[in-house]
Amino acid sequence: MWKDCGVDAMPEMEATLKRDAVVVPLAAKRVCGAVACRDCGVYRLCAALGLEEDELSLLERVVKRKLIFKRGGLLFRAREPAHYVYAIRSGSVKTCVGTEGGRVQITGLHLPGELLGLAGFDSREYTCEARALETTSVCQVSMQQLEEVAERLPAIHREMLCIMSGQIRHYEQLLLLLGKRNAERRLAAFLLGLSQRFALHRYSPTQFNLSMSRSDIGNYLGIAEETVCRVFTRFQEEGVITTRRRYVELHDIERLRAIAHDPGRRAAAPSALASGT
């Protein structure tokens, strides 16, 4: 397993980082001090750091620098040594894993405030590939130094555990989505999920940009690109949403919710076991 995920699959990507990752030579002076940090997933992490020791010195040791990636830019690749964790400040990032067969599955769409790359903690390698979906600004955090600091501050460790368990919950939700058949339900749930997340970040929950292409959305949800289009069209005809390219407006959240939660028919219920005896 994990032989050539995203590597052989996309051989031409080698040079992308060098070309796209514009290193802003702003040596992390106020990186975690401004208003934007409040909305950042590592904020509590930064805060914990700041509380315990000399604020600047520690922050500067751990938060390496702010990077900007252009659309399509590669943050990291699967199986690459995981030297850094990335906190998204603006923009969006998709993560995907790959198989030997060259098949690729998008496993995440990440919005500002989220942390990427922590899953590689165990193996010291990234478990997936991460790519900017639009111009995206991130904080690059040194894994090693983060660990060194965490060694002394249990609060950091606890924070990391929380972030990971959040990631696990996210995956469980996604599995739930992929397990239940129907394409309409998947898309409805997808839109609702996005809406919720945008709301959390104080963006409009009813009009936003799907930074992913139809093809990516299809891959993410386990359906064909064309099906995504067709369902969007159907939703539109029913007045539930409006789409124009990647821009979406949700008109009838309730209806979407109804579609997403429709129990539908049967659907291989797992046996309760131990019911009788």
Place this chain on the structure above:
Amino acid sequence: MWKDCGVDAMPEMEATLKRDAVVVPLAAKRVCGAVACRDCGVYRLCAALGLEEDELSLLERVVKRKLIFKRGGLLFRAREPAHYVYAIRSGSVKTCVGTEGGRVQITGLHLPGELLGLAGFDSREYTCEARALETTSVCQVSMQQLEEVAERLPAIHREMLCIMSGQIRHYEQLLLLLGKRNAERRLAAFLLGLSQRFALHRYSPTQFNLSMSRSDIGNYLGIAEETVCRVFTRFQEEGVITTRRRYVELHDIERLRAIAHDPGRRAAAPSALASGT
């Protein structure tokens, strides 16, 4: 989200724990001292504890007791306060999450040596329901005391992070599986995955017991129970496997691998973006 997962869905299960959870009144004396512990997922955790302080006293504080669950027994339920983490010593456990619609998705099949319940770290609630698939013996570990100890021993924290990142990797693999359509591929990959895991635990990689019913397998892989049967039959006709009820023998691992990794046709490849320019 997460309103009544597994609770309203299976209302009759209330009494299951009381009936099935046979509390062995063996006050954790040698619980983490025997040979079996070497194969346990928390072994390193236990070891770390033992290295640093008075072995028995700490272990007894943290590892509450050994429990035995019968087939169908409920270890914990989603949304329940997560007081304990469970290490599986023998047997197997399935975990599942549920939706408002009463739909349930099996998210994991857990074998001896694996740790359950850590995902609830963040919210202090279990994120899923866990149920024994056969007579299963577990170590029950107090979450609170584990944390208290971890506070003083960063090694424990690091271990927990590793376990969680392993869980994340597992989910990524599962997503990959659910994303790629074809039922044959799913089942082939499922069998191979099990085979690998059994091998890790020094069980036979070519003949083992699927502790799950066809229905559970279907739910886990996102296909209908009947399709599971049909594909198994097809595999059998081709001489790749033999099944008898829940017992399976793999005859041609290579062929299975070929089926699992068959790139197949198209399959909504995510756009590389930034490919041309």
Place this chain on the structure above:
DNA sequence: CGACTTCTTGAATTAGGTCAATCCCTGTGG
């Protein structure tokens, strides 16, 4: 202003879901 990519829509095809009947165990009780 092209060249490309992404999106959309149509038509044909099919994998897999659904329903239903039957078989086959396993465990139970007479």
Place this chain on the structure above:
DNA sequence: CCACAGGGATTGACCTAATTCAAGAAGTCG
């Protein structure tokens, strides 16, 4: 010890939702 009940597994027939192939429209970018 044997017959029976009930749950799981299997198989067949049918049908629907979604994939696939194909072609064209609509943006985007250099």
